[in-house]
Amino acid sequence: MFYSIIRLSIYKPLITISFVLLISLFCSWKLFQTSLDIFPEFSPKLVVIQTESQGLSAEQVENNVTRPLESYLAAIPNMDYLRSESIAGLSVITLTFKENSDHNVNRQLVLEKLNGVKNILPSNANTPLMMPLASSAATIMTIGFTSEEKNLLDLRTFVDQHISPALLSLNGVADVNVFGGYERQLSIILDKDKLLKYFISLESIIDHIKASNLIVSGSIQTPNQELQIVSNNVIPIEKIREINLLNDNGQYFKLKDIATIKFTAAKQISKASIEATDGIVLMIIGQLNADTVAITKSIDQSLSKLKALIRSNKIELHDQIFRPANYILKSLESILDHLVLGGCLVLIVLIIFMFNLKAALISALSIPISLLLASILTLSTGTSLNIMVIAGLAIALGEVVDDAIIDVENILRRLRENAKLKNPLNTLRVIYKASLEVRGSVIYASLIVMLVFVPLLLLSGLVGRMFAPLGIAYILAIFSSLISALTLTPALSSISFRKYTETKEPFVINLISPLYKKILSYITSFPKLYSIIALLLCSSGIILAPKLNFGFLPDLREGHFMIHTSSITGTSLSETMRIGDNISSKVLQIEGVKTISQWAGRAERGADTFGSHYSEFEVELYDLTGEKEQIVHDKIREVLINTPGISFELNSFLVERVDETSSGFTSPIVIQIFGNSLVNIDIASNKLHQGLLESNLLRDVQLKSVLNKPQINIEFNNKLLAKNNISLNQAKLFINTAIDGFIIDNYYEDVLLIPVVLLYKDKNQIESIDYIKNLVLFNKLGQPIKLKDISEISITKGRYNILHDSGRKVQIITLKPLGGAINSALNEINNIINNINLGDNIYINITGSAIEGNEARKELIIISFLIMIAVLFLVLLAIGNMRNTLLVLINLPFALIGGLIAALMGGGILSIGSVVGFITLFGITLRNSIMLISHYQHLVFKVGLKWNKDTVIKGATERLPSILMTGLVTALAMVPIAFDSDNAGREIMGPMASIIIGGLTSSTILNLLILPAFMLAFGSFNKKS
Secondary structure (H helix, E strand, O other): OHHHHHHHHHHOHHHHHHHHHHHHHHHHHHHHHOOEOOOOOOOOEEEEEEEEEOOOOHHHHHHHHHHHHHHHHOOOOOEEEEEEEEEOOEEEEEEEEOOOOOHHHHHHHHHHHHOOOHHHOOOOEOOOEEOOOEEEEEEEEEEEEEOOOOOHHHHHHHHHHHHHHHHHOOOOEEEEEEEOOOOEEEEEEEOHHHHHHHOOOHHHHHHHHHHOOOOOOOEEEOOOOEEEOOOOOOOOHHHHHOOEEEOOOOOEEEHHHOEEEEEEEOOOOEEEEEOOEEOEEEEEEEEOOOOHHHHHHHHHHHHHHHHHHHHHOOOEEEEEEEOHHHHHHHHHHHHHHHHHHHHHHHHHHHHHHHOOHHHHHHHHHHHHHHHHHHHHHHHOOOOOEOHHHHHHHHHOOOOOOHHHHHHHHHHHHHHHHHHOOOOOOOHHHHHHHHHHHHHHHHHHHHHHHHHOOHHHHHOOHHHHHHHHHHHHHHHHHHHHHHHHHHOHHHHHHHHHOOOOOOOOOOHHHHHHHHHHHHHHHHHHHOHHHHHHHHHHHHHHHHOOHHHOEEOOOOOOOOOEEEEEEEOOOOOOHHHHHHHHHHHHHHHHOOOOEEEEEEEEEOOOOOOOOOOOOEEEEEEEEOOOOHHHHHHHHHHHHHHHHOOOOOEEEEEEHHHHHHHHHHHOOOOOEEEEEEOOOHHHHHHHHHHHHHHHHOOOOEEEEEEOOOOOEEEEEEEEOHHHHHHOOOOHHHHHHHHHHHHOOEEEEEEEEOOEEEEEEEEEOOOOOOOOHHHHHOOEEEOOOOOEEEHHHOEEEEEEEEOOEEEEEOOEEEEEEEEEEHHHOHHHHHHHHHHHHHOOOOOOOOEEEEEOHHHHHHHHHHHHHHHHHHHHHHHHHHHHHHHOOHHHHHHHHHHHHHHHHHHHHHHHHOOOEEOHHHHHHHHHHHHHHHHHHHHHHHHHHHHHHHHOOOOOHHHHHHHHHHHHHHHHHHHHHHHHHHHHHHHOOOOOOOOOHHHHHHHHHHHHHHHHHHHHHHHHHHHHHHOOOOOOO
């Protein structure tokens, strides 16, 4: 088949070129239509369920809401594991499903289960809600609103009425989380003295109000038409005041006689500020597989249409708080600059070495053709055009031209030899034979380069989801370059070199060949000696490997930081915002900071479920270099360290999302402490937490569920309840109504959902423990009774949250390794655990993105070892000799020395991206080794030369141009990335590029000097072998 393809390309070049041109145009058209994203969808298959439970403590939520739901949901098919968090008033359950499951099927299974859970939940628990299916990165954009004219109630109403609906209607937006301001509610505020006068129970008041809001429906038929019966079920506030009530004494009166009815601000569960000014912050969440750039444009267009309305209401829009699209576009621009610069450097090298513009252009043309085709083929697998796909294409940039270089260089060499003959052969015949000569080795070498990347496709978990697209893009780029080398390169060569008569070697080759021959002649005079020296150097280089530390992802230069602060649990929203305003003011003074926003607490239906003590900041930077961005990071960290009374985390957005996706927490290392009781777990956790805090190798150590939240405990006395003629349910209803209010109903006012809330408050009291103790309740006889007369009331310590993992209670400690050194951190953690007596029935599990990265590295090594068997088979097929195959494999570690040195010079942290660099290097080295040995075989078996020193030198000299060119173009294509790697879009590729450049240096030395000597000393080139 390959013979026919090459023959057609050479003898019918216009057909081949036209076909390639059409494919290129189609690929370009498709590429302009594709979506752009930051990372591939790296989140597992999740379903998140939230259940609001007004007035319940964390312990009550756990026992009455979370536990029943966990039991009910435990048997869902394809579920991997389940974790939950119970906080005051909210239960959050996260179900993780198997990788091969379907999102929609999973959600349908959960929905079917949820349809039957209402009966098992307490009356004050709302219906469990399934959160929208969001993208892995989640946040598409963060915006804010402030106003000098409007109060926070009116500002929030404006946002809820005009902004949120407009954003939710956009294609690709999954949800809008709103923080800050006051939501509007219709409050029915009962008067204690009037209740005493008219004597009516709370239950009766609630029933009368609910009855007034019943929907009237039905229809009647007349001889000529059907008439629908309607009634306005949304009662105006004036009519609510006129609702008739009836007490047990048969007395009628109006609701307004015992209550004040008015619109008020609901109790806040969040506050927000922009640049230390109170306001509203909106976090816009993207749908699964959302096109971040396209949705950002849609949001801008939607907000642009509303700007006149916003300005007319004296409201200021802040639309630069956080825009992930900026990082995508900046990264794309950076990578495109690299591709252009790398391509230019490649072309310059080709022109210098080939000394023929046509030959250089033919070789270089394989770059855009291969990358275009690879892009479309990659997108057809279902992935989006993201940074990882572009990274795969970028590191393949120097290699996609290799096959074309080998083909063109061999064609030109054979044409020069043909021109020296007295009776030259037909040039097309020469081009055909020259292409066939390298065809086998080119195919085998390309297959091996593709095969060594297969382990990336087989990785499981988070790392597999993130790096598989990189592997796919790289493999398809090499595949595309092979197709180009077998079709377009011979076709263009047949047109360009039809009348080729040049006999001289290119100038550069003439210049370096004599020197190379002398050096190689000297080395091959003592082949065994230099082979032993090479092996010793290789062994000493391997000693460097243990000095490397391991990481997962490098710091990403997104131009944006996320700050998380946590005060003592129970800290009020106002105090949390006061601390936050102080932090915001100081951070704004740092050079390079553009804007900062803060929110405290949680949004209703929000993905983040935190209490009033918790706060999050978005810090947007000006366009800075990576070095300056790091300086800003360090200064922000200094501000946080010097802020008393808080613990904090400081992350870039994407790294944080990766961490959170892995474990549910925004730290790379998460320690889970399990035991038979929360008391024992707490004791063990506190000991471990203290030990970790004392380590110099760990930072940002935080205990996630602390028993220190102040709470008021009410213990009812059944005898006193009976004595005072009041039931337990009546007492609880009074307390709920007095403290948080009792939601009777909801109604829509335009697009606003307005809750109707019954409140029972004494105007002369403030909310304190004394207010609770002296709270007046009414018994069945209408007699006033103070709460302290029927219960014991005290201040105790409770939990802000209770965590479960697979139904088991768990305590969590999160932390970060100092300097990103994961293996050093893990060794330190294990040493601390082993040196602390944690007690009986306590066991520890360490998880998080850092652990996943570490496990993925081990998995990668195991899979790579298995793939090596297939590689060995292909090398054996290419070389046809087991001894020579083993000699090639034995020499491979020498090629990796340069990569190890480059990794150590780059800080000694080996990320997953760095491992990909070594994989790339492995394939490149094998390619050049196969090409050299295949040429030796050609000289011995086809040309008929004897296997000796002269043949070794001749074969290596003839392969010198292609080995140098392929090595140089690959290295130079990587230089723009490696040289400026600490900037947007190049952070992951930078370590790969450095390792490839370093490894190519030692690899080129191996192929040009060591391998020829090795083959002369130990190789076998006889027909029997």
